[in-house]
Amino acid sequence: MATDPERGNAAILYHPEGYTTTSSKLMGRHAAGEGFLQGFFRHAEADCFYAYAGREEHYNEFRQNAVALAGNCNTVWIPQSMPERISEVGALYLPGPDLAPHAWVRSCRDPSSYSITGVTHTICSDRVMDSLGTLLVAPVERWDAVICTSRVVKSSIVRLLEGYGEYLAKRLQAPLPAIKPELPIIPLGVDCNAFVMTAETASARQRLREKYGVGTDDILVLYMGRLSYHAKAHPLPMYMGLEAAARTSKRKIWLFQAGWFPNNYIEQEFIRAAQQLCPSVRMIIVDGRKPGIRRNIWFAADIFISLSDNIQETFGITPIEAMSAGLPVVVTDWDGYRDTVKEGETGFLVPTTMPAENGEELAWRFLVGLDTYDRYIGYASQNVAVDINATTQALTTLVRDSELRKRMGDCGRERARKYYDWSVIIHQYQELWTELTVRRKKAQDSEASQPYRTAPLRPDPFWLFSDYPTRVINPETSVSFLVSDPEETLHHLLKLNMNRYAATFLLSSAEVAALFKVIEARQGIILVNRLLEEYPLDRHSTLQRTLAWLAKLGIIKLAD
Numbered sequence: 001m002a003t004d005p006e007r008g009n010a011a012i013l014y015h016p017e018g019y020t021t022t023s024s025k026l027m028g029r030h031a032a033g034e035g036f037l038q039g040f041f042r043h044a045e046a047d048c049f050y051a052y053a054g055r056e057e058h059y060n061e062f063r064q065n066a067v068a069l070a071g072n073c074n075t076v077w078i079p080q081s082m083p084e085r086i087s088e089v090g091a092l093y094l095p096g097p098d099l100a101p102h103a104w105v106r107s108c109r110d111p112s113s114y115s116i117t118g119v120t121h122t123i124c125s126d127r128v129m130d131s132l133g134t135l136l137v138a139p140v141e142r143w144d145a146v147i148c149t150s151r152v153v154k155s156s157i158v159r160l161l162e163g164y165g166e167y168l169a170k171r172l173q174a175p176l177p178a179i180k181p182e183l184p185i186i187p188l189g190v191d192c193n194a195f196v197m198t199a200e201t202a203s204a205r206q207r208l209r210e211k212y213g214v215g216t217d218d219i220l221v222l223y224m225g226r227l228s229y230h231a232k233a234h235p236l237p238m239y240m241g242l243e244a245a246a247r248t249s250k251r252k253i254w255l256f257q258a259g260w261f262p263n264n265y266i267e268q269e270f271i272r273a274a275q276q277l278c279p280s281v282r283m284i285i286v287d288g289r290k291p292g293i294r295r296n297i298w299f300a301a302d303i304f305i306s307l308s309d310n311i312q313e314t315f316g317i318t319p320i321e322a323m324s325a326g327l328p329v330v331v332t333d334w335d336g337y338r339d340t341v342k343e344g345e346t347g348f349l350v351p352t353t354m355p356a357e358n359g360e361e362l363a364w365r366f367l368v369g370l371d372t373y374d375r376y377i378g379y380a381s382q383n384v385a386v387d388i389n390a391t392t393q394a395l396t397t398l399v400r401d402s403e404l405r406k407r408m409g410d411c412g413r414e415r416a417r418k419y420y421d422w423s424v425i426i427h428q429y430q431e432l433w434t435e436l437t438v439r440r441k442k443a444q445d446s447e448a449s450q451p452y453r454t455a456p457l458r459p460d461p462f463w464l465f466s467d468y469p470t471r472v473i474n475p476e477t478s479v480s481f482l483v484s485d486p487e488e489t490l491h492h493l494l495k496l497n498m499n500r501y502a503a504t505f506l507l508s509s510a511e512v513a514a515l516f517k518v519i520e521a522r523q524g525i526i527l528v529n530r531l532l533e534e535y536p537l538d539r540h541s542t543l544q545r546t547l548a549w550l551a552k553l554g555i556i557k558l559a560d
Helices: 028-043 056-070 083-088 100-107 126-136 151-172 199-212 236-249 264-277 291-300 318-324 360-368 373-381 388-400 402-420 422-443 486-493 509-521 528-532 537-552
Strands: 011-013 049-053 075-079 091-093 115-119 145-147 219-224 253-259 282-287 303-306 329-332 347-350 478-481 525-527 556-559
Touching (some): 028 056, 028 422, 049 056, 049 083, 056 075, 075 083, 083 100, 100 115, 100 126, 145 422, 219 291, 236 388, 253 291, 282 291, 303 318, 318 329, 318 402, 329 388, 360 373, 388 402, 509 525, 509 537, 528 537, 537 556
Parallel strands (some): 011 049, 049 075, 253 282, 329 347
């Protein structure tokens, strides 16, 4: 069943790990993947949902999710062994930015048969930076796209690719390579309906506050996210800003930190820092990986805070979730937060400062393996300053002014629903897929490159290693029997699994029996070029592999 390309649809590269928040090491990409898939099933204008999956059980899980969220819908499994079937849909969606491996797969079939789209998460790891660099040398086309979730991510990718392009041009003494994939900006989304204040959520607010002893007039400030000073947000400006706000306002302030710690050492560091830096603030730490916590903690809070200072951040979903719940937000003027939060309207953007370049030593140590990825991003974050005075001022203003909190919360709720609800975001994805389809179809007759037989760095092993053997099979190679009853000998040898594990790449049993008859008809000896005449062109490779296999088993002899 083909989908109308005017609607824009894509086969989803599906593996459960990329679309679940049940991981013990919950990351932003997990939340983003789960949210995207749920939003896609709920809001996509599509007559069918396609899963591009390696295993049938993964497809079955995909289908169960689709039916649960979209009702009685059509789903189709495209096995990863049959990528050419993606052309039925027109596009492939990847939950990450690594387009190159899929572009090479496509290049061996029809480069213009479908578009490939991926999405950014963190872009500062060595693996991701390397994969982004391959966009300049892999067969990525103008009808492909790496979706950037924020303006700063796009600018960083362009900067990275331009720098690598300059290297390639100098190294190869060639023109600067073009950045072929589109880099559209489409933010991540949230399900705004999940954050609507109802009688049930109002009751949850009361229960949670009573459970921890938070008074009616107390101010509860919420941080939701990983609790890591080296890989997410250093807590110092948050703790110091809250302490100053508590002393200045004379209000009782609580800080709920809903998240998880990478290890016990970091947990103890957070606890010691809180005791030292904000003794006036009541501190509660809860496990943000638990679904009940992630669902209800928003309704118990009065203010949301997230002072990210880490280069591994690219977008940030939690401020949008906070705005959806009607909370005013205090966040850093950093990464995607700058796009989502409107200064003075939905909350406050706290200024950040870092060095202009001068980080070559950090990059060098990461390159040569002296520092792990965690240490690399941690060292970088130690040189990002968050304005503590601005943090204090923002928090104090919100703590003192309930009307401002309500006004900003209402504006945030409206902004989240207007720009970041999955119903809006999925529509942007489908518009992109439609645009890429139009571009691809226009290019099919003019600029689409011819398919490769194999990817250059994954060539035919028998070509690459052709100097290994004494001889190779060629049209003048003679084929003759070494045994009097080849069929019986083969039947006996195939009782051993070691002799048939590669059967997928050989002639079938019936075809082998027919091959034996052809050789017998030529008095037990025949040249390869004569055998090839008996088979269609698309079976020539299979025939020659089978001849080598039969020689391996001692059934035939191959000679010059």
